[in-house]
Amino acid sequence: MILIVPIGYIPEWLIKDVAEFVDSYYSTRGVPVDVGDPISESLFLSAYHPFRRQFLGGAFLPTLSEIGRRKGALATVGITKVDLYERGMNFVFGVASENLRTAIVSIYRLRPEFYGKTSNDELLIERAVKEVMHELGHVFGLSHCPNIRCVMHFSNSVYDTDIKLPYYCPSCEKKLLQNLEVML
Numbered sequence: 001m002i003l004i005v006p007i008g009y010i011p012e013w014l015i016k017d018v019a020e021f022v023d024s025y026y027s028t029r030g031v032p033v034d035v036g037d038p039i040s041e042s043l044f045l046s047a048y049h050p051f052r053r054q055f056l057g058g059a060f061l062p063t064l065s066e067i068g069r070r071k072g073a074l075a076t077v078g079i080t081k082v083d084l085y086e087r088g089m090n091f092v093f094g095v096a097s098e099n100l101r102t103a104i105v106s107i108y109r110l111r112p113e114f115y116g117k118t119s120n121d122e123l124l125i126e127r128a129v130k131e132v133m134h135e136l137g138h139v140f141g142l143s144h145c146p147n148i149r150c151v152m153h154f155s156n157s158v159y160d161t162d163i164k165l166p167y168y169c170p171s172c173e174k175k176l177l178q179n180l181e182v183m184l
């Protein structure tokens with residue numbers, strides 16, 4: 001099972017739609033999706049960098065992984081509304097660890113409002129789906145893909161995210177299915 005864990009207040013419709021999409025892909029490949037109880041952002045105060053006003057993405061992973069382990073999840077994905085960074089990067093949309101089988105995705109920079117645009121729930125859902133599918137690809141052993149339409153293409157900006165499809169290209173999917181077969 002893939003466990004999706006809301007961190008802090010994330011609108012229910014967003015979690016539901018993302019979970020449904022990911023489930024529609026992964027459940028037919030042997031891994032259904034479950035949504036866990038929301039957890040408090042206050043668990044991650046030590047990840048906060050006051051000068052950057054951002055949270056270190058990787059610092060969320062051990063706690064999320066432990067929550068997933070207790071529920072018997074094959075993979076765990078946290079969804080947060082805080083802005084994430086990693087060392088050497090201004091920001092990240094998400095971070096994943098193959099070892100911990102865990103990832104985190106931030107919706108902070110997926111909201112059109114962040115770019116001065118009108119809010120658009122459909123677009124936010126579409127972007128969140130792509131980022132969750134992307135990070136899950138890393139969790140299941142995939143690297144970045146040169147195909148700009150493949151969900152495993154690296155997103156430098158939200159424009160890259162908008163160009164991608166929410167699916168793995170044939171060569172990424174082949175590797176994903178091989179890796180899943182070993183894990184299941």
Ligand SMILES: [Zn+2]
Pocket residue numbers: 134138144154
């Ligand atoms: Zn990536």
Ligand SMILES: [Zn+2]
Pocket residue numbers: 145146147150151152153168169170171172173
């Ligand atoms: Zn690909």
